[in-house]
Amino acid sequence: MPKQTFFNLKEEKKRKLIEAAREEFSRVSLYDASITNILKTAGIPRGSFYQYFEDKEDAFFYLLNEHAEERHQNFLSSLEKYNGDLFLAMTEVYRNVLDYSQGQGNSNFIRNALLNMNYKIEHTFTKHLMEKSRGQRANEIYNLVETDSLNIALEEDFYHVMQIMIAITFHNLVHCLSNDFTTEEALDKYTKEIELIKSGLMKSNN
Amino acid sequence: MPKQTFFNLKEEKKRKLIEAAREEFSRVSLYDASITNILKTAGIPRGSFYQYFEDKEDAFFYLLNEHAEERHQNFLSSLEKYNGDLFLAMTEVYRNVLDYSQGQGNSNFIRNALLNMNYKIEHTFTKHLMEKSRGQRANEIYNLVETDSLNIALEEDFYHVMQIMIAITFHNLVHCLSNDFTTEEALDKYTKEIELIKSGLMKSNN
DNA sequence: ACAGCTATGTGACACCGTGTCATTTATATT
């Protein structure tokens, strides 16, 4: 988390700094990004950066989290729009993220994040989804999803359904970006795989 | 790929270098690993390292690939052992990798690789699996798997089945390691999710 | 207006790791 000093910053300066960081993280991965470049672009001295952030990871995950929260809101809206159809809602999020990855406003930030996806990055994207999802109290998503048509007995099973959806969604995002799929190809692959897991990988034993 | 010079090395020196690299990559992630440490441990001068490898990534992926090839052989054996049951064979590989991640011979190399999983690392693990898998010529795996009981019409569909299995398998590995699951917990979660995708996430419309 | 206190801004600097390269040493070839 950025330090309090960062949040105390005047809007203009804060915006400039965020913009500079986004620019650097659009240029290269978190790994290759250089704080020095952010400083140059933002026009602030070195010491100031450390006044606001722990390190470059801190800045990166702040930006990523902002984005993830937006996507999460989109997801909730989609769920309502499609009357709780988890698969349609996820497909819409998938499409959203793809759009953001194809150089939205010449910011490759999301693209670079996905191409260098690791657990921490995935977790930033999904932590909102999985809050209190395991057993315990019911979570927001579970209540929005039309679970009657799902092949689950307990609420706990829903946790696993979400895990599966997340695994496949992120795997597809990364795979399709890495292999320069067009949006259409990426959607074809995704919907194909979603259909497969909806109906099951094994033949029904009728 | 390591340079030819590396392969020309005398066995003893090569072994020592590999051991030093493995030690460093067991200590920290690829990102945090330092060539300098490898040099110290192996007792070779700086210039020599660059005689053998392009950079630390080169050394890392050489090691990882060696491991991945072993796992792939295990997978083929398991497939035969279980008469082409893809799910049992994958579960066995899952268990294998987990074993290697729980400090096998106090080498945390695989653990660190999984915890910092990204596309390139995943690809190193799976490239053997996916060779020529898409359309074209039949691949080795497809011929070993008992596909009659799978819910697929074309060989191309098998590609998607594998993609789904890979997505879920790696997602579980990373998730379980990140959250310090015991081997038992990790297997429970995995088998639960495999059962779910075998039978399908939607209720059968009988 | 001023002293005193706290929060923020600043940039020089020490530190560390990387990759290179000119030079030396070993090995093979004629």
Added chain:
DNA sequence: AATATAAATGACACGGTGTCACATAGCTGT
């Protein structure tokens, strides 16, 4: 032995990070 080719070596330039002592601004009560 002379020459050519391959490998070994370590000093060095470069670039990035995080820190720290000092400077400046903002606020408070007198």
